[in-house]
Amino acid sequence: MLQLYTEDTYEVEGEPLFGYLRGRYTHEELSAIDDYAFDLGIEVIPCIQTLGHFGQVLQWPQYTHLRDNQEVLLAESEATYEFIEKIVKAAASPFRSKRIHLGMDEAYGLGEGRYAQLFGFKEPTKIFVDHLKRVHEICSRLGIQPMLWSDTAKNNTLQGYYDESSNPATPELVESMPQNIDLIFWDYYHTNPDVYEQKLKQHRDLGCRQPWLATGAWTWSRFWTALPFTFASVRASTVTAKNKNHGVRNTFITIWGDEGNECDIYSALPAMCYYAHHGYSSQDEIDISLLKLSFEGICGASFDDWVFASKAIIDDTPSGLPITQRTHYAPNTSKWMLWEDPFVSFLSPQYSDEDFETHYRSIAEHLFDALETKRNLGPLNLRLEFPARIATVLSLKCHLRQRLEDAYRKRQYEQLYDLAQGRLSRLREEVDHLWRYHRQMWMKMYKPFGWEVLELRYGGLRTRLETMYDQIMAHVEYAMTTKDSLSESDPLENEHARIEEFEVDLECLFFGSRTNLLLDYSRAATSIRHG
Template sequence: MRLHVTGDISALLPGIQTLQSNLGFEQSEEGITVQVEQAKGKLFVKWEQGKGWIRYEEPIHFFRALSLLVERIQNDAEGVTEEEPQFTYNGTMFDASRNAVPNLHMIKQTLRSMALMGLNGLMLYTEDTYEIKERPYFGYMRGRYTAAELREIDEYAAQFGIEVIPCIQTLGHLAQALKWDSMLELRDTEDVLLAHYEDTYVFIEQMFKAVSDSVRSKRIHIGMDEAFGLGLGRYLIKNGFRERFDIMNEHLAKVLELTKKYGLEPMMWSDMYFHLLMKDGGHYYDGEVDFTAEVVSQIPKGVRFVYWDYYHNDQAFYEDFIDKHRQLGSEPVFAGGIWTWGSISPNYGKTWENTNPALLACKAKGVKEVFATAWGDNGQETNLMTTLLGLQLFAEHGYTSGDVDDNRLKERFRTCTGQSFDDYWQLTYLDETPGVTVNNMHSSNSSKFLLWQDTLIGLFDKHLEGELETSLPEHYKQLAHRMTAAEANADGDHKLVFNLYTKLAAVLSEKATLGIQVTRAYQAGDKETLRRLAECSIPLVHSLVDATRKAHRKLWMATCKPFGWEVLDIRYGGVLSRLQSAEDRLIDYVEGHVERLEELEAERLPFQYLSPPEEHIIAQGTFYHRIVTGAVLSAT
């Protein structure tokens, strides 16, 4: 397809040229005429009698409009599309601190899709994964971004009108930085900076200088969430006990002095103030908060609070908490979530169930800035390529006053990414298995614990007894077939995504109940079955796990910096080694070299008590170190 985009497009031209291959057109004077005009008001697209028109207000609106026009041309659908942007800022925050640091190739291809979606914000969550020249151990061997890399990302995003906002930490979540000897003097507790200590603020100023020199935006996210150890470690020893609300206020005031020095406009997570002012000392979302005028007046001014919430499916709850945030004295920014954390596969069901009411609440309450977090807790086993489905949902909410039309969303996903929405949605069934509620609202991560759990120890085997012994392997077998078909439909790095999950589903179809089979045969004294399992089943699973490891590594190396992969290599290596041990132990028993296998005589208990009881596979918040052993994995 050839397009002749005309009008005052000089500022848009770099972005147009960059997106030509994504939309399948080339800019040519001999092409279809597309008249472009910049004006306040709604985004406007028209395709009629072989000509196109686009009217836009902000650059990001133009690139969404361009994708809408190409969509009409390709579908031979004459007519007009008008959309009213609901948010002034809408985008994502990529976690680059949980081992997987997205490389420039991945970030750029994501930015291209975001431009076509009409998303204008990117935050990179970097606890210690950016360069501070004065601190060589800050981000050491963690794949930290150089200043030059951040500038390149910022330049690339700017051609589409996408704002890159640094997202750092200036209080908590700094365990990886504070573990080094050279940083110990800055530590209050394991992951919290020592407040009211002069060198701490020298360090924070170095942070601000590093990130402010690397991007053009003057906005910055200064973090400060979940700093529960504030004032309770070395601070307590040095200063005695003080109310943590007062410590927090004094620390924030000093940090805000530094943001002012560098001309920065800060925002921060709000949860610590909720936690510190909760009347019953509860969690972020519990109980009543003491936001009286007297208390609020003590909180330093000049910072916007970010309300993060990806846990609720009730619009009224979100609206109530938006009101609570406004009591803090500034207009809140809302942060939802695309559930990519705590498992090996994304949880799209829960993402949809919680995002729709959240963004409807934001629109109802007039919140103008939103973004989707994509965390990577416990080693970032789920690749951030899988966030694209959720980003499309955020985008469509951003240009729709009410509910999003699912069929339209699927069509937009095809246009903006070139991939199938339905194929990507299949990934959610790695965890939404038989025995799990619809949309997996309890965050079962069965694909994770079934892969990592030990064949001889089987900490989750009790949950798999009964009907699941048959239904679970069949579920994964059928899913592997669907993943194979999806892989054939995909292209580029998307093909690598489906290749990984094809192999993972194949592993789980064989490994899910392997421990039960081994334990049951041993307890029945069935040495013939034990030999078959040792000589046939376990070697098969071993080969499938290794194929999955290689597919996972290929995807990681294509989309992330190599640092951090060593952790997953260790995890896969542990499974492979323990499978070999299981094979050896069974053969030793069958051939009479040992009299008993104590591991298989131990009673299998439920990993956790279930509510309701019919939900057999549910392992909410279960991380690797608890999945693989009942012993001590790594501690003094």
């Protein structure tokens, strides 16, 4: 089974702004995918949204009438259900399958926006269930069997969804839920099987005798799949699913492209193989040596090198980040360290006590060596160039601001000049190489739409590095040519007399495990909030 997730990335007749400039699939493209999968014995199931996750569509004025809030459709409105019937038909028609995934997850703020103004306050769970009934009627009329994520409005936060003490199965909810809908419990965060057991029991209490269970390969908000944590969470999920007492007959593993889809999606292949080996084994543990052999035989790459790229390069630290049962996410160190503004470098205190330079430089050397020496044995090892280039950039970028600031404050102008001409200039070159490689990789894999999001990030980084270089060189020239000492001259007389960015004492903002952070681009790029 393949569930092809689309929010608005498919064509809907008469809706030109649905999937506008998003590279949406045509009906013919979706049919071709279905034909290809059918020849391999794979059922393709459309996976859409029918309540939340509608921000891309609802941003346009033409859809204001369908808006509860910026992300959620307006329940109880007849126009909404006419729209939903249209998108359900469009999503289902290219496929042989008579099943459809309706989504309905993370409908945050349901009933609190325009709904409350139009219909008054109602308990969110009732709004959700009534909405589900209406969409279920549409599916029944079209002869389609629906499934949906199980985070109902009763648990309208992730914390509430995974709270073991919070059982949504109230008598009212059990009585009102449609009986022939498959509920999918999704959990990508826990490495303890006990959590899955408890939540599956609550699903059975809700009347779902055979809940589905979805785990995840951690591809979102990063450049390379977080494989060690993925293995730990997949194992906990799958071991639980294989226990027949829990009533699970269907499971799947998800891949997501949140936060720009920066990740090389192929880096999830070791996770797919690991998941498959668990699926074909009744044991709690699998044969790792067999897993490595099968990965190398099927995918044509070194299992250890690909895991190494994840653990040692992208999202680990020199001191390591052990995975325990209290670990609930994989940090994205490489992402926030790459996109962080290089001049201000406001996150650099988070890793001031770590030797990331040696760490990233040694790992880049290992990966470049692996993709060269093993290209004949494992041709897919060539994809290691992406994390290798990221590691090269980070080895130059980390601690750079610290060294420049130190030279500036000590008025070591020759040192400041050498850093700008040497390390900073090389960093600019390596960022350009990374940008071009990433662009080439994207264009080979995807439609061009969406690349503009990442290219704007690269563009911002490149121009900030250029400004940084120009400001340093102008200051050095001023300092070396002025006859007066800088302490006696008036800084207002020349804009290059100071580099104010280097005069700010930076603070550590996140404590605890200071590099154990999962940050999106807007949080990592600058300390200034937009708006």
